[in-house]
Amino acid sequence: MKPVLATVAALAGVSAPTVSKVINGRDDVAEATRARVQAALVELGYQSPMQRRARSAGPAMVDLVIDGTNTSYSMELLTGILDCAAAEDVDVVVGNITPAKLHRANHVEWAQRMVESGRNGLILVTSELTRQQLEAFQQRNISVVVIDPLNPPGQGYVSVGATNWAGGKAAAEHLISLGHRRIAFLGGPGGAECSVARLHGYLAALMGNGIPSRPEYILSGDFSQAFGLASTRELLALDEPPTAIFAGCDATALGVLEEARLQGIRVPDDLSLVGFDGTPLTEQTLPRLTSVAQPLQEMGRAALRAVLRLANGDVLDSPHVELATELVIRDSTAPPRA
Amino acid sequence: MKPVLATVAALAGVSAPTVSKVINGRDDVAEATRARVQAALVELGYQSPMQRRARSAGPAMVDLVIDGTNTSYSMELLTGILDCAAAEDVDVVVGNITPAKLHRANHVEWAQRMVESGRNGLILVTSELTRQQLEAFQQRNISVVVIDPLNPPGQGYVSVGATNWAGGKAAAEHLISLGHRRIAFLGGPGGAECSVARLHGYLAALMGNGIPSRPEYILSGDFSQAFGLASTRELLALDEPPTAIFAGCDATALGVLEEARLQGIRVPDDLSLVGFDGTPLTEQTLPRLTSVAQPLQEMGRAALRAVLRLANGDVLDSPHVELATELVIRDSTAPPRA
DNA sequence: CTGAAAGCGCTTACAG
DNA sequence: CTGAAAGCGCTTACAG
Numbered sequence: 001m002k003p004v005l006a007t008v009a010a011l012a013g014v015s016a017p018t019v020s021k022v023i024n025g026r027d028d029v030a031e032a033t034r035a036r037v038q039a040a041l042v043e044l045g046y047q048s049p050m051q052r053r054a055r056s057a058g059p060a061m062v063d064l065v066i067d068g069t070n071t072s073y074s075m076e077l078l079t080g081i082l083d084c085a086a087a088e089d090v091d092v093v094v095g096n097i098t099p100a101k102l103h104r105a106n107h108v109e110w111a112q113r114m115v116e117s118g119r120n121g122l123i124l125v126t127s128e129l130t131r132q133q134l135e136a137f138q139q140r141n142i143s144v145v146v147i148d149p150l151n152p153p154g155q156g157y158v159s160v161g162a163t164n165w166a167g168g169k170a171a172a173e174h175l176i177s178l179g180h181r182r183i184a185f186l187g188g189p190g191g192a193e194c195s196v197a198r199l200h201g202y203l204a205a206l207m208g209n210g211i212p213s214r215p216e217y218i219l220s221g222d223f224s225q226a227f228g229l230a231s232t233r234e235l236l237a238l239d240e241p242p243t244a245i246f247a248g249c250d251a252t253a254l255g256v257l258e259e260a261r262l263q264g265i266r267v268p269d270d271l272s273l274v275g276f277d278g279t280p281l282t283e284q285t286l287p288r289l290t291s292v293a294q295p296l297q298e299m300g301r302a303a304l305r306a307v308l309r310l311a312n313g314d315v316l317d318s319p320h321v322e323l324a325t326e327l328v329i330r331d332s333t334a335p336p337r338a
Numbered sequence: 339m340k341p342v343l344a345t346v347a348a349l350a351g352v353s354a355p356t357v358s359k360v361i362n363g364r365d366d367v368a369e370a371t372r373a374r375v376q377a378a379l380v381e382l383g384y385q386s387p388m389q390r391r392a393r394s395a396g397p398a399m400v401d402l403v404i405d406g407t408n409t410s411y412s413m414e415l416l417t418g419i420l421d422c423a424a425a426e427d428v429d430v431v432v433g434n435i436t437p438a439k440l441h442r443a444n445h446v447e448w449a450q451r452m453v454e455s456g457r458n459g460l461i462l463v464t465s466e467l468t469r470q471q472l473e474a475f476q477q478r479n480i481s482v483v484v485i486d487p488l489n490p491p492g493q494g495y496v497s498v499g500a501t502n503w504a505g506g507k508a509a510a511e512h513l514i515s516l517g518h519r520r521i522a523f524l525g526g527p528g529g530a531e532c533s534v535a536r537l538h539g540y541l542a543a544l545m546g547n548g549i550p551s552r553p554e555y556i557l558s559g560d561f562s563q564a565f566g567l568a569s570t571r572e573l574l575a576l577d578e579p580p581t582a583i584f585a586g587c588d589a590t591a592l593g594v595l596e597e598a599r600l601q602g603i604r605v606p607d608d609l610s611l612v613g614f615d616g617t618p619l620t621e622q623t624l625p626r627l628t629s630v631a632q633p634l635q636e637m638g639r640a641a642l643r644a645v646l647r648l649a650n651g652d653v654l655d656s657p658h659v660e661l662a663t664e665l666v667i668r669d670s671t672a673p674p675r676a
Numbered sequence: 677c678t679g680a681a682a683g684c685g686c687t688t689a690c691a692g
Numbered sequence: 693c694t695g696a697a698a699g700c701g702c703t704t705a706c707a708g
Binding site: 061071075078081082085090091092093094098254281285 | 409431439592
């Protein structure tokens with residue numbers, strides 16, 4: 001029934017020791033033979049005793065690569081993932097590989113180690129993988145799901161995100177409907193797909209309402225509070241400062257709030273502000289922050305469920321899922337002063 | 339060199355199959371024999387192939403049981419633990435077992451599963467273990483460290499905490515030195531050792547300054563924001579309301595702040611407030627919150643390091659470590675109104 | 677309850 | 693480069 005070394009050897013037309021060598025990455029195997037054995041391993045779904053044990057004797061294990069220091073955003077995702085993990089009896093493994101290590105890592109070795117440790121899948125948060133790196137995991141039957149991928153989806157991997165474009169559009173339309181025409185956007189890094197989508201949602205709202213966009217109102221940063229602070233100073237020094245700011249994330253919005261307070265500018269009376277993420281932060285600021293909420297916990301749950309389904313050999317409905325964002329209006333937005 | 343089944347069998351004076359049965363928890367072994375084998379297993383530090391593999395082929399694996407929804411407190415601990423994990427190349431496993439499941443779990447089975455999955459240690463956050471439960475882990479060479487244990491330390495397990503008594507004393511002394519005499523304390527559950535220590539630090543400060551403690555000023559809750567809100571309403575309705583409140587944690591302090599705002603009571607002008615934990619929250623409230631900071635990240639790091647040292651067979655300097663708390667004075671405390 | 681014997685699955689050492 | 697043979701460590705089935 002279950003494939004063992006001998007089964008694979010028979011299918012590949014070699015001896016058991018040869019299969020053993022391939023599995024253990026020895027180099028005294030001819031390339032052609034190695035390829036044949038690899039194919040047989042994948043076809044039969046061979047698992048080492050370690051993996052078999054891990055799958056039968058214990059819960060599934062999924063590795064998670066997340067930047068723990070990233071405040072509320074990470075925390076909310078993590079809460080959703082752990083919530084789902086507890087319900088599904090799955091072990092989530094963190095630590096060891098950080099996003100910073102990710103780029104330095106040799107993905108083939110890493111994937112190999114995951115197999116040896118009996119891991120079933122991998123969840124990456126805001127990371128990018130090359131096609132080669134992805135293949136290192138796929139060839140070893142390790143399913144990969146990316147949350148908020150930095151590069152566009154559809155590169156052959158499964159990803160979970162939010163409707164960033166729609167969220168950006170909703171934020172800008174809310175401000176426009178209040179009467180604002182001079183609206184700034186504080187985005188994330190230019191390479192971050194989620195931030196680009198928010199920017200284009202914002203641009204779409206402007207365009208749809210016949211408002212020309214101004215380059216000096218569109219700034220790119222790093223999703224930090226410091227960026228919100230610095231860019232607000234910059235924006236308020238313009239000859240025609242904006243009457244509203246749409247911050248690409250709540251942390252940046254916090255920086256805007258701080259700089260406004262320093263300059264004695266009242267929010268929302270003198271300046272309207274919309275954040276993005278909808279983290280618990282939004283309820284604790286004064287004024288409470290109007291923000292486009294991402295269903296972060298749901299995204300975490302969805303990612304874990306997707307990984308488990310992939311690991312189970314199921315076919316997903318779609319390789320990329322976007323969960324709905326929702327504009328939550330609180331106290332930081334008002335009509336512009338006449 | 340390394341102990342295998344046969345080594346253990348020889349030491350225990352039995353055959354290899356018998357040792358195998360003991361390891362696998364079969365019940366067709368005489369109690370006396372089982373005990374002899376167990377002793378030999380522990381003495382030789384026997385590890386299953388799974389464990390040997392996990393230790394040699396990959397990073398150490400440590401299970402972490404933490405309540406992920408517990409906001410900033412958990413997040414800070416987690417950050418410290420993951421930080422240390424990345425540096426030490428350790429895998430931290432979360433999910434699966436939640437604090438709620440912990441009490442329902444059969445510890446012998448759980449410990450067994452940990453051994454089979456090659457886990458080296460276990461970190462528990464604010465949990466309690468009975469001696470029997472602890473033994474289930476120790477007998478299987480799984481090291482256990484508890485952060486902020488609910489029951490008093492010294493029960494044979496290793497724990498990491500903060501100087502809660504000193505922190506409670508410092509908070510109350512700060513308020514007393516500002517001139518306050520009517521100081522309330524909003525504590526955690528009566529069974530929580532850390533909260534009891536804070537209460538007694540507070541009482542020591544009162545006593546040291548010749549201020550009698552009043553039972554109606556001392557309330558017990560659940561470390562929640564809701565508790566801060568409700569008990570502040572209660573305290574302010576007294577004939578002689580307190581002029582200062584020492585909240586047992588920052589979340590509770592947030593509730594105090596909220597209720598004060600609802601009643602139009604200004605902090606710190608009309609009411610002084612000190613929190614406990616020193617989470618990032620304290621910088622985001624208005625006014626910023628004076629709080630006794632716990633070195634939560636350091637505590638997380640210390641716990642992981644202790645687990646690794648135990649797993650490595652090292653002897654610790656002390657079974658319980660308390661890291662220093664520090665009173666951080668911000669804007670929520672002032673002299674009482676004359 | 678215990679252990680000699682057989683077996684399982686993988687790996688190693690080495691002859692060709 | 694490949695595989696027959698021997699070996700390793702653990703487990704199972706069963707006789708006593």
